[in-house]
Amino acid sequence: MGLAGSLAGLTIGFIAVASLVFAAVSVSSQALWAFPIVVSIWIAFVWVFIGRGIGRLSTPPHRPRRIAGIVIGCSLVAVVALAASIAIGLMLIGPRASDL
Secondary structure (H helix, E strand, O other), X not given: OOOOHHHXXXXXXXXXXXXXXXXXXXXXXXXXXXXXXXHHHHHHHHHHHHHHHHHHHOOOOOOHHHHHHHHHHHHHHHHHHHHHHHHHHXXXXXXXXXXX
16 A cells, blocks of 8 residues: 555544444434444544554654644544544434434
């Protein structure tokens, strides 16, 4: 994979897993736990994503300005991935929510 290929794969994997987890927990009897569970998964994703982003996009010696830019960029991508996963999860449960 290329430099950003593994980061894109990690992001797509998070969106797929988090969307399915959010939808599955939302339609269960534990619906109140759907958002906290997805946010917990997202926090782990952010740590791994930033670590891999620094490893892939920066070479030693790591300049502080470059690292700060990578952390900010990865954080923005992670926030968009969280919003996308929740939106997709809501679309998945949309038809089921109308039947309740």
